[in-house]
Amino acid sequence: MRLQYFRFDKDRRELLSLSAARALALFLGTFSFINIVASFRLPGLDANLWWIDLRALPELPAKFFLLLSSLVLISFAVRPPQSNWRRITTVLFTGLLAAAGACNSIKFYSLMAHGTIRPAFPLPISLFILAGLILICRAASRPDFHPAQARATVRTTGLFLLCLLAFPFAQMLCFGKTDYRRPADVAVVLGARAYADGRPSDALADRVRTACQLYRDGLVKKLIFSGGPGDGSVHETESMTRMAVQLGVKPQDILTDRAGLNTQATVNNTERLFSQINARHILVVSHFYHLPRIKMAYRRDGWDVYTVPARETYLLRETPYMMAREVAAIWVYYLKPLVSHAV
Structure with a gap:
């Protein structure tokens, strides 16, 4: 009985983890896609810098990479990959985004160490983004998706709405409180x-x-x-x-x-x-x-x-x-x- 409860509890945690990964992927993918399209039509409207800084790359390759990444993230959110090529593609693009997020976090702490910025809240948005991308990577690399996990759209939708609320709060605390x-x-x-x-x-x-x-x-x-x-x-x-x-x-x-x-x-x-x-x-x-x-x-x-x-x-x-x-x-x-x- 105890073993069955443990397995049930583990399954619930895995289901919640996948739902959170899908919600984050849907939010980041949709946000990025809209901003990439807007930046081509209306210069000055690209807001993707709020979550990831790719300015170390040439502008057009960075936009193209981010556009492909957004489509991969949206695809993962809509239907988690069950084929090897989709898993590899999702992990590759998400891993590259995570590497960029790690670089952004390192830069933040370097600027803080040199006194260039003075954060009252010493955690950058990029650190939360990095954690989210790692969660997506982990979920995408799993070869065995139970049908119930792939259909957990209600929980995913709820967590997506939570992302819509959490992102502006993160901007206020992480960016707004930095001098x-x-x-x-x-x-x-x-x-x-x-x-x-x-x-x-x-x-x-x-x-x-x-x-x-x-x-x-x-x-x-x-x-x-x-x-x-x-x-x-x-x-x-x-x-x-x-x-x-x-x-x-x-x-x-x-x-x-x-x-x-x-x-x-x-x-x-x-x-x-x-x-x-x-x-x-x-x-x-x-x-x-x-x-x-x-x-x-x-x-x-x-x-x-x-x-x-x-x-x-x-x-x-x-x-x-x-x-x-x-x-x-x-x-x-x-x-x-x-x-x-x-x-």
């Missing part, structure tokens, strides 16, 4: 609530304080404050400017964008300011959960900005809500340009 500060021409600070009496909210104060430290450390020469109306007559950018001057920033080194009503508006407006002050190297300051979407928006317009998470005086009560909201916002930023250009 990429370095010498730059200007730092852009995105607005948050300013109270009716003109005081900055705690979130806004954290952002301004972080940017002012960059200025005092000599990393940037100018600050751009971008925001919208406050709760009262004092605009968010006015509240930010007052605080920055109190913290030692010269008024002539502050520029304001009073029409930064949302992230995309800030990106569009500050790009014009960059041209006015001949800025080429840009830092952007906001809260960690906001930074992946900001990075994405600037990159789409051809700007490779570096992000600096606001140093929080305490964990804001609204943080879980803001992170949940960003999950939806990030996917909207991914998909909206593809849909708008398709119609």
Whole structure:
């Protein structure tokens, strides 16, 4: 009886492992395929750098390899391989992707060791991707798939949906909490609530304080404050400017964008300011959960900005809500340009 239970438990673990491998393969394959097609049609929309960095290779061979890999992963997810040639093909492409993921992880820790980046969450996305690719490799190399395992579509679908939620969270924690500060021409600070009496909210104060430290450390020469109306007559950018001057920033080194009503508006407006002050190297300051979407928006317009998470005086009560909201916002930023250009 005990032996039968052990075998049943082992079968359940194997089934869950295969379902997880198929869900990951479906997510990575679909995500890669969509971005590869989009990058050919709409330059600047390739978001595959969020999960794997192949920039060490020439652009076209890297895209072709990633395109083939995405088709192999999708094929594995839809129907696990039962023939030798499909198993070998799947393991080969997944193994090469895993090798690239390992190189990405090594690079992350090398940059961290040299102080080039300062991660508060010391695990890169590439490390999770590497673990997932190893899981897929292991599942694909198995020669014996039970029919029940191949038909476990409900569990696979559920885990795929979990991937859709987990990926943006991983971006916020792994990328958003990493400090990429370095010498730059200007730092852009995105607005948050300013109270009716003109005081900055705690979130806004954290952002301004972080940017002012960059200025005092000599990393940037100018600050751009971008925001919208406050709760009262004092605009968010006015509240930010007052605080920055109190913290030692010269008024002539502050520029304001009073029409930064949302992230995309800030990106569009500050790009014009960059041209006015001949800025080429840009830092952007906001809260960690906001930074992946900001990075994405600037990159789409051809700007490779570096992000600096606001140093929080305490964990804001609204943080879980803001992170949940960003999950939806990030996917909207991914998909909206593809849909708008398709119609």
